[in-house]
Amino acid sequence: MALERVFRKKDFAEVVDALLGDIASGLGGRVALTDAAEGSVVRTLAEAFARELAVCYEQLDSVYRNAYLDSASGAALDNVVALLGLERQRGGHLEGSVVFGRGQPAPEDIHIPLGTLVAGRGVPLFATTAGSVLDKGERSVLVGVRAVDPGGATVKAGLLTHLPRPIAGLESVTNPGDLLLRQREETDEELRARARRLVLSSHTGTVAALEEAVRSLGIREVQVIENPGGRPGEVEVVLGDTDIPADLLEQVRNRLEDVRPAGIVLRCGPATPVFVQVTATLTLNADLPEREQRDIEKRIGDALIAYFGQLKVGEAVRAAKLRALLLGHDAIVGTEPTGQRPLMEPFVWNDGALQSVAFRSLLGNGDVLAGPGERIGLYPEALPLRLSLEPPLLPVQVDADLTLAAGSAVAGLDARVTAVLKDTFERAARRATTGTPADIPYAELRDAVAAALPAAKILRLRVSVIHERDGRVEELDDAAGHATLATREQAMMRRIAVRAEDGHG
Structure with a gap:
């Protein structure tokens, strides 16, 4: 500046x-x-x-x-930072390089300031030794880092994993090689950056200070909730990581005490897990062998586990997104609820047992909401995925036998009866579901045909329904018969036989 x-x-x-x-x-x-x-x-x-x-x-x-941090150098800079209680690092610090990256090419230049902190679980805190830029169109950039505190054992590759202060646009950070002790003295630029971080960290009592204090200990995800439940004067720090041992949790609480605002009640703990059980009937594009069906179930299960595993604290699960995942395999052409069970049902632990919380977390459109401090996930050991794979629904064939009174001449008789029967079966198919098949009473068919033939007297009507999947035949006649239709089945007219008899039947 x-x-x-x-x-x-x-x-x-x-x-x-x-x-x-x-x-x-x-x-x-x-x-x-x-x-x-x-x-x-x-x-x-x-x-x-x-x-x-x-x-x-x-x-x-x-x-x-020489009186200003930005322009002082050498011994004068040592005197300026001494006002903050800092001394120039003379050597013996861990050093190396980290790679900042993202999955897709950067849409614009992403600046990485000098002194950017990089942390990991169980390793010292590091800071970048130079400013850098992830150029537009690139996916990664290599930047040098140096431990904030002197000494320490060699840090193995891959142990630095996240940024205490996230930078928009960067999705990952890691050290590709080991970080080793060096004897190089701290430069003026590095000393200035460390002094600036000290000034920023002295601004305690803010949400940013609380988040940085937690992330500096290797916690990836943290959420600070002010006035939880409408209680003023309280702050709740929710840790989103799922594998936090007791000793690390104690370190986090101690670190938070150093930056806690005066007069504020601060609580810290892991996120409350909300486990979702998925239940769905999936329609295949063909009648596949059992082995292929098991492979499809495994692939869909892996996709669901990956999706739920990346959900953040407080993030909802959309039913539309879940259906898209269920339809992600090429062999799946449809998904329906199984009976009366919802697509997703949320559970929480209560007195050592899983208890459904659908009454408060499940919306009418099938979405599952997470409350403040809750994280939605799967628990396959106790709540396994209930996926039922079904072969495709085949159409039904309809044969109709119609007897009219003598003298009941009707123009276009076959076309009229065919249209009436087809419309009746299609309407029944649209209102049917896998869990609740639709029934077509004989009286409904007879009334529909009679309405289409107002000038004719029907002596006898018999309809045969053949289900192509299992060969089952259902007869509809005046013996109060009825046909059952599963969802998406369509009537296919095969034959209509019409006979004219005398008025005595």
Whole structure:
């Protein structure tokens, strides 16, 4: 950052020109001395005085610059940071490199400031030793890092995993190689960056300070909730990681006490798990062998586990997203609820047992909401995925046998009856579900046909329904018969036989 100067520094030439101009002006009743030629007495005296004055300007500028963190250097910088209680690191710090990356090419340049903190579970805190940029179109950049505190054992590759202060656009960070002890002395830029971090960290009592204190201990996900449940004067820190041992949790609480706002009740603990059981009937595009069906179930299960595993604290699960995952396999062409069970049912631990909380977390559209401090996930050991794979639903075939009274001539009889029967079966198929098949009573069919033939008297109507999946045949006649249709089945008219008899039947 450029310094705002409170005075204008002049160099030697500017001072000489100013002196000669003043001497030649004759202001104040003085004799005007205008002999400014090289070697003249006037110019020699002016230059001698200007040199001393220019040296004073340089000395004042040096004193001015050495009083500020951004411009001081060397021993002067040591004196400035001493006001903060810091000393220059003389060597013996772990050093190495980390890779900042993202899954997709960067849409714009992403700046990584000097002094960016990098942390990991059970390892010292590191900071970048230089500013860097992840260029537009690139996916990763290599940056040098140095341990904040001296000493320590070698840090193995891959142990640095996250940023205590996340940078928008960066998705991952890791050390590709081991971080080793070096004897290099801390540079001025590194010392300035460390001093700036100390100033920022001294701003305790803020949400950012609480989050950084937790992340610096290797916790990836942290959420700070102010006034939880409407209780003023309280702050709840929720840890989103699932594998936090007791000793690390104690370290987190101790670190939070150092930055806790005065007079605030602070609570810290892991997120409350909400386990979801998924129940669905999946329709295949063909009647596949058992082995292939097991492979499909495994792939869909892996996709669900991966999705639920990346959910954050307080993040909801959308039913539309879950259906998209269930339909992600090429062999799956449809998904339906199984009976009366919802697609997702949430559970929580209560007195050592899993208890459903659908009454408060399950919405009418099938979404599952997470409350503050809750994290939704799967628990296959206790709540296994209930996925039922079914072969495709085949159409049904319909045969109709119609007897009319003699003299009941009807134009386009076959077309009318075919249209009526097909419409009746299609409407039944649309209202049917896998759990609740639709029934078609004989009386409904007879009334529909009679309405289509107002000028004719029906003596007898018999309809045969053949289900192609299992070959089951259902007869509809005046013996109060009925047909059962599962969801998405469509009536396919096969034959209509119409006979005209006398009025006595």
